Amino acid sequence: MTSETAEFMSLRKAAADFAWEGVARHPYKDAEAGPFRAISRQILFSDPRLDGELRYFEIEPGGFSTLERHAHMHGVMILRGCGQCLIGMAVHTLNPHDLVMIEPWTWHQFRASAAEPLGFLCLVNSARDKPCLPNVEEFALLRANPAVARFLDGA
Amino acid sequence: MTSETAEFMSLRKAAADFAWEGVARHPYKDAEAGPFRAISRQILFSDPRLDGELRYFEIEPGGFSTLERHAHMHGVMILRGCGQCLIGMAVHTLNPHDLVMIEPWTWHQFRASAAEPLGFLCLVNSARDKPCLPNVEEFALLRANPAVARFLDGA
Numbered sequence: 001m002t003s004e005t006a007e008f009m010s011l012r013k014a015a016a017d018f019a020w021e022g023v024a025r026h027p028y029k030d031a032e033a034g035p036f037r038a039i040s041r042q043i044l045f046s047d048p049r050l051d052g053e054l055r056y057f058e059i060e061p062g063g064f065s066t067l068e069r070h071a072h073m074h075g076v077m078i079l080r081g082c083g084q085c086l087i088g089m090a091v092h093t094l095n096p097h098d099l100v101m102i103e104p105w106t107w108h109q110f111r112a113s114a115a116e117p118l119g120f121l122c123l124v125n126s127a128r129d130k131p132c133l134p135n136v137e138e139f140a141l142l143r144a145n146p147a148v149a150r151f152l153d154g155a
Numbered sequence: 156m157t158s159e160t161a162e163f164m165s166l167r168k169a170a171a172d173f174a175w176e177g178v179a180r181h182p183y184k185d186a187e188a189g190p191f192r193a194i195s196r197q198i199l200f201s202d203p204r205l206d207g208e209l210r211y212f213e214i215e216p217g218g219f220s221t222l223e224r225h226a227h228m229h230g231v232m233i234l235r236g237c238g239q240c241l242i243g244m245a246v247h248t249l250n251p252h253d254l255v256m257i258e259p260w261t262w263h264q265f266r267a268s269a270a271e272p273l274g275f276l277c278l279v280n281s282a283r284d285k286p287c288l289p290n291v292e293e294f295a296l297l298r299a300n301p302a303v304a305r306f307l308d309g310a
Contacts, residue, residue, distance in 0.1 A: 010242045010261075014233075014252030023254075044254055045230030051280040052207020054230055075200030075209055077276070078169075079252075087165045097169030097234075099178075099199055106165075121232070123278065125206040 018058060018080060018119050020044070028057065028065065034133050038063025038112075046126070053126050058119040059083065059112040064154065067109040067142075072128035074102035076120050083118035084151060085110045089142070091151045094118065107134065107142060111154060173213060173235060173274050175199070183212065183220065189288050193218030193267075201281070208281050213274040214238065214267040219309065222264040222297075223286035229257040230278035238273035239306060240265045244297070246306045249273065262289065262297060266309060 012020045019025065020042065028039040038060035045054040056079065059065065067086070078098045085092050086109045087102055102108045112118035134142065143149045167175045174180065175197065183194040193215035200209040211234065214220065222241070233253045240247050241264045242257055257263045267273035289297065298304045
C-alpha cells in the first residue's frame with residue numbers, strides 16, 4: 001500500500017452539515033420494511049475486520065424512525081438537534097451527546113422535534129438479526145400507556 | 156425489570172464538558188504501558204452482548220496518546236477541539252467530526268494542539284490484542300521522515 005493510498009483510506013474529513021468526504025447519504029431502509037419518515041443513513045465505519053459498525057442517522061424535523069425491536073442491541077449517541085425516543089414504555093427527551101442504550105427485544109423509536117433535526121450515531125454488531133414490527137396486540141399494549149400514545153402520535 | 160430500572164439503564168444524559176451521568180473518567184492506561192501525557196478515557200458502551208466498544212478519549216492541550224500499533228483496528232470520530240494524528244507515515248490535522256480509520260499494525264498517535272483539547276470517540280472490537288510499542292529500529296525508521304519527526308517532537 002502506498003502512503004497516498006493509506007492516507008486516502010485513513011482520513012475522511014467532516015464536511016458541512018454532518019456529511020463526510022467519501023461517505024454516501026442513503027435512504028434509511030427499504031420503504032416496505034416499516035413506517036418511517038424523513039430519515040437518512042450514513043455508514044461511517046463498517047469493515048470485515050471490525051465486529052461493530054458505526055452509522056449516522058439523521059431525522060428531519062417532524063420525522064421518525066420505525067417502531068421496532070430485535071435481538072441485537074444499539075448504543076446511540078446524539079450528535080445534533082433534539083427530539084425524543086421511546087424505549088420500552090419510557091419516553092426520553094434527547095439532546096446533543098446524550099447516550100441511549102437499547103437492550104435486546106426492546107421496542108424503540110426516535111423522533112425529531114418539529115423545529116430541529118435529530119442526528120445520532122448508532123453502534124451495532126456487524127452480524128445482527130432483522131428488526132420485527134409490532135403486531136396488532138403489541139401495538140395496542142404500547143398505546144394503552146398515555147405517554148407512549150402521545151409519543152407515537154407525534155404529539 | 157421495572158420501568159424505573161429500564162429508564163436508568165437506557166439513558167445517560169450528557170453533562171457539561173464532555174462528561175456523562177454514570178460514566179467515570181479513567182486514566183488513559185497504566186503508566187508502564189508506554190509514554191503518554193494528559194489523556195483520559197471514558198467507556199461509553201461496553202457490554203457482553205455488543206461485539207464492539209465505544210470509548211471517549213480526551214487529550215488536554217499539549218498532551219498525546221501512546222505511539223503504538225496492534226492487530227485490532229480503530230474507528231475514530233473527533234468530537235471536540237483540534238490536533239493532529241500520525242497514521243503510518245502520514246500526519247493529519249484533525250477537526251470536529253473528522254473520521255480516522257486505523258488499519259491493523261499501523262503506527263498511530265494522537266496529539267492535542269497547544270491551545271485546545273482533542274476529544275474523540277473510538278470504536279474497537281470488544282475482543283482485541285494488546286498494543287505494541289516501537290523498538291529502537293522501528294522508532295528510527297519513523298523519525299527518518301522529517302514530517303513524522305516534527306510530529307513526534309510535538310513541534
